[in-house]
Amino acid sequence: MLIDIDFSGRHVMVFGGTTGINLGIADCFAQRRGRVTVVSRKQENVDAAVAQLQRHGGEVLGVVADVRDPQATKAAVDASVARFGPIDVLISGAAGNFLAEAKDLSPNGFGVVVDIDLKGTFHVMHSAYPHLSRPGASVINITAPQGQRPMPRQVHACAAKAGIDQVTRVLAQEWGPEGIRVNAISPGPIGDTEGVRRLVASNPQAKERAQARIPLRRFGELDDIGNLAMFLSSPFAGYLSGAIVPCDGGGSVEADRHRPE
Numbered sequence: 001m002l003i004d005i006d007f008s009g010r011h012v013m014v015f016g017g018t019t020g021i022n023l024g025i026a027d028c029f030a031q032r033r034g035r036v037t038v039v040s041r042k043q044e045n046v047d048a049a050v051a052q053l054q055r056h057g058g059e060v061l062g063v064v065a066d067v068r069d070p071q072a073t074k075a076a077v078d079a080s081v082a083r084f085g086p087i088d089v090l091i092s093g094a095a096g097n098f099l100a101e102a103k104d105l106s107p108n109g110f111g112v113v114v115d116i117d118l119k120g121t122f123h124v125m126h127s128a129y130p131h132l133s134r135p136g137a138s139v140i141n142i143t144a145p146q147g148q149r150p151m152p153r154q155v156h157a158c159a160a161k162a163g164i165d166q167v168t169r170v171l172a173q174e175w176g177p178e179g180i181r182v183n184a185i186s187p188g189p190i191g192d193t194e195g196v197r198r199l200v201a202s203n204p205q206a207k208e209r210a211q212a213r214i215p216l217r218r219f220g221e222l223d224d225i226g227n228l229a230m231f232l233s234s235p236f237a238g239y240l241s242g243a244i245v246p247c248d249g250g251g252s253v254e255a256d257r258h259r260p261e
């Protein structure tokens, strides 16, 4: 189910938008008639995402770029702005992750996640800043519970996502006076996604245990995150900035973990 907000003609740019959660977000905006650009590293992912989004009948652009490369990130922004004009909605969601204890992580293993998630988010925001609609742009970073909650075998992602949370808050401070709102979405485990496959539910038993810890007793769906992204980018959220918004079925409070027997 999608909430009914119209994004006709709005320029929506989604970094990391070719698979999973971020493609789900892009799809929601495309369904609501936004003009959508998706960006990622792999040509085949970009092509498949563009084909999916075009089925909704609107204008779609796909660009290959690695957010670790500030020049490539800027070139992607320039291409998108040349096609669709100032950016109304900017989503930064590119990420990499895997489970590894710190003792088993090489410096490059730690660095690759920080480079994609945290430095990539800075590159995206820095490149897009001159082209954001003002007043009115909505910037959304995709963070994760790891940003607030320490998790073993996740030192790289915890550090990177905590950094994204602070980038979000600081840029909400700096860009607010220009009418630009900056928020982050922190999804809980979402359906059939790469993040869930890698980290949460590598087998059916692990999936069951993870679901049992969530107050709403289910993993999220792509539309749960897409709906929140559209809400945050709509006039209904016009006074909302600097927020890290969990969308996790209550997972961030995890009542059951502390329930007395």
Ligand code: HXC
Pocket (backbone or CB within 6 Å): 095, 096, 097, 098, 099, 100, 104, 105, 106, 107, 108, 109, 110, 112, 113, 144, 157, 187, 188, 189, 194, 195, 196, 198, 199, 200
């Ligand atoms: C230890 C590892 C490792 C592992 C990679 N490395 N995998 N170390 N355990 N499982 C190390 C490598 O040895 C190397 O260090 C360094 O990381 C870089 O690896 P590369 O393969 O060269 O990097 P690259 O090709 O750039 O790929 C980046 C990646 C990859 C992050 C490693 O997995 C990727 O592209 N991921 C994108 C998709 C993804 O991860 N999606 C899930 C997002 S989920 P050395 O020293 O050997 O050179 C998420 C949170 C979800 O973000 C939260 C759920 C609740």
Ligand code: NAP
Pocket (backbone or CB within 6 Å): 015, 016, 017, 018, 019, 020, 021, 022, 039, 040, 041, 042, 043, 045, 046, 065, 066, 067, 068, 093, 094, 095, 096, 116, 120, 142, 143, 144, 145, 186, 187, 188, 189, 190, 191, 193, 194, 195, 196
């Ligand atoms: P995913 O499908 O692997 O999505 C990652 C996307 O980022 C892909 O489109 C990937 O495409 C792109 N990407 C990766 N590295 C990139 C780089 N260096 N430059 C540009 N693009 C890059 O993972 P997901 O599980 O849907 O996660 C999406 C986002 O949600 C991430 O920010 C993740 O941390 C967050 N999240 C996910 C969950 C979950 O349940 N899945 C929970 C909490 C938070 P290419 O491979 O083509 O580059």
